[in-house]
Amino acid sequence: MSLALQTFSTVKDANAALQVSGTLYLGGGTLVIRAANEGDVSVSNLIRVTEPSLSAISVSNGKARLGASVTMAAIARQPELAPLAPAARAVGGPAIRNMATVGGNLFAPAPYGDFAVALLALDASVATEDGETPMEAFLAGRDAGRAIVTAVEFSLPRAESFRFLKVSRVKPKGISVLSIAALLQRTADGTVTSARIALGCMADRPMRAKAAEKALLGHKLTAEEIAPALSAASDGIAPITDPIASAWYRGQVLPVHLGRLLLS
């Protein structure tokens, strides 16, 4: 069997075609074509959808909706999405950002998928024709899912409440040692009233640092007061080992980088 591409004008028709075994949805190609190039012969059919809504960005009433085919480059240059620009720009080089899509990033195995880490911290919901699924549940079930993701939706954070950090060994950018996204609500005196922290490379997919989130509540972002959260950051992590770093190394440096992000 050779590789073949089918193009559909509607998500509905494409979803039906996706049920055939050996079929994958083609987004920007940075995961699927890469696998085919390296000799993954498990996939023989690729499908894509040209429906314009998949490439749409809409922002209204503090909510952002990104079509699944929206690229990292499109997010980075959209002024209304400025708080997310650092996370979008953290993905690949310029050419990859012109290709890699929001939808694809949701499926990227660690060490990839930095943008999905940001979406997890933002508690985004993931839309398919079957409805909307919270990001955390979507990630947990993503391997079994057979429905095309059409969009992600989330409340746009105020710039000062959202922080993102990607750590690479290559400058100016490379593959993740780890990535961290944090959504923090604070009172006027700086006390944390709510926290959502998401980690990349600390499992095979983005995960939340729930113990660290809890440990931040009621505290200010000072070196002394965040110490318990940093100790708790490693709770439940199972970092990946790859040519970039070992699981041990990733685990060791996580509290260091989380500390830097919280104090930045």
Added chain:
Amino acid sequence: MELRKDYFADVRKDGLNEIGQPRPRLDSPGHVTGQTAYFADRNFPGLLHLKMVRSPHHHARIRSIDTSEAEKHPGVVRVLTAKDVPHNVYTILILIQIGPEDETVLADGKVRWKGEAVVAVLAETERAAQEAAARVKVDYEVLPAVFDMDEALKPGAPIVNEYHGRNYYLYDSGECRKVRFGDVETGFGEADHILEQSYQSSPIEHAPTETTGCVVAPEGNDRFTCYTNTQAMFFTLDNTSIILQMPGSKLHFVGGTVGGGFGGKVDVIVEPIAILAAKLTGRPVSFIYSREEEMQISSPRAAEKVVIKDGVMKDGRIVARKVTGYTDAGAYSRHSPYGAQKGAAHYPGPYTIPNVWIDTYCVYTNRTPSSAMRGFGVTIGDFALEVQMDKLARLIGMDPLEFRFINAYRDGDMKAHRQPTEGAALIECMQEAARAANWPVAEKYMTMSSYRKGA
């Protein structure tokens, strides 16, 4: 940058007129216009693609190979195993009488490292070749493997390579390359301080931007043109001639344009099997490593271990140096017996030491065979030697650069290999380095000279 022509002006004949002058590179116009022809830029009608079935085990006996399903796969033209290779067991350096032949083109009965080539599949498309490769069935009996040089040298360790029969290369000098100069034990006895340290390095992959590969086209008359990015054209041609039992006149190699090599393309790996495939199918053949193959399969720089024992006097003189070097060849020799020998020739570094003992071993393990990379046998040794020099200087409370001035070799000094030193210039380099870095060095060292001893 400043060009100083006054150094050694009286012992030089040239005017250094070219040095420091910008001259356009001859190959750049082709590079910037995209017209430079790399091997993979050649395309031929009817080109076949070769994909290799590789060992998933570090060490295993092959009980059986079943290629029947792969041969029936649509698009497959031919499947090659060890029995198709006329002279399957080879070693690159046999050309300069460094044997025994110890490596198989395609595995025969055994695999000795994870990634070793077992079966070659030729198909009309890359995809068909990949699919057919997945249908080759190899039945392995996994054997104990050894990954560490110390473990490999222990009695009772699994034997990696039966062609050697022991886990180290046997030189004409014995189990290692040896240098003996003066009497190190007497030197250690006289020394104020002894420092023994061990240094280790991991394998390093060259990661050239262009992966290893070749494209072969039959010319008719049983002659073959091989477009290749080898860094060792005639080595490859001669070894191919041996492996395929074909006269060299039947082999036409075209190369010289290499998309990054750094020593990683000096082995003879892709050309013999691709030429054999072209011969047996009568069609042009392309064999190009994927990026994963380049990173996992191509030879890296060898892992090394260097143990240095030094005797040093309070006044800064090193009076004895004993170096034991270990080069991890992986499962096969390739260039590593030569790499280990280069280490022996390089120690004790650019220093004049009256008592020297050097042993360097080439060790076999079940790791990816290592080979050449920029200064192999020397680069890791220099890392070890210079870290050791800093430690010695610290030990006796001396400035590390002044410590090197005291021990630097100078013209006329007898080296441990019994070659008198000529054209050393180390003193002068260190003086310029001290000036450039504003590193304070006592005046007596700044007036030293490499070729007027004691000045």
Added chain:
Amino acid sequence: MAKVPVQFTLNGSEKAEFIESGTTLLHALRDKIGDTSPKGGCHQGTCGACSVIIDGELKLCCLTLAETCNGADIRTTAGLAQGGVLHPLQRAFLDAFATQCGFCTPGMIMAAKVLLDRTPNPSREDVVEALSGNICRCTGYEPIIQAVLLAARANSQNAA
């Protein structure tokens, strides 16, 4: 194998081919059309040697299927020189010794061209960012960065 028609503009001239579905643009350009200036270094989207400009955007043609490029305007380094006169970037890569083995050069020049088309007077940081998806194993990058800055200066002097 199913063949599909593909039609696009390559460096200003119309190209039409029948290719097998699933063929990457890299293979289509190199093996069908004969423009070998995009190089296949990794086929993974990591090295940038296959960078081309599609409808004004930098893309990796090793990860792009040719049949998704119908109607596109594709630019490669092979089409940069006009009437035998080198593009300022090509000239600068020569003058600044920004090539060694040359394998990354066509991709580097494409990445730099997209930058200069949008940002005629880039900062050093802009250049580093623009080249961040392109790997060079020979030069250590500095001569390439200097070449792009040199080309930008040459452009602005010509414009003045």
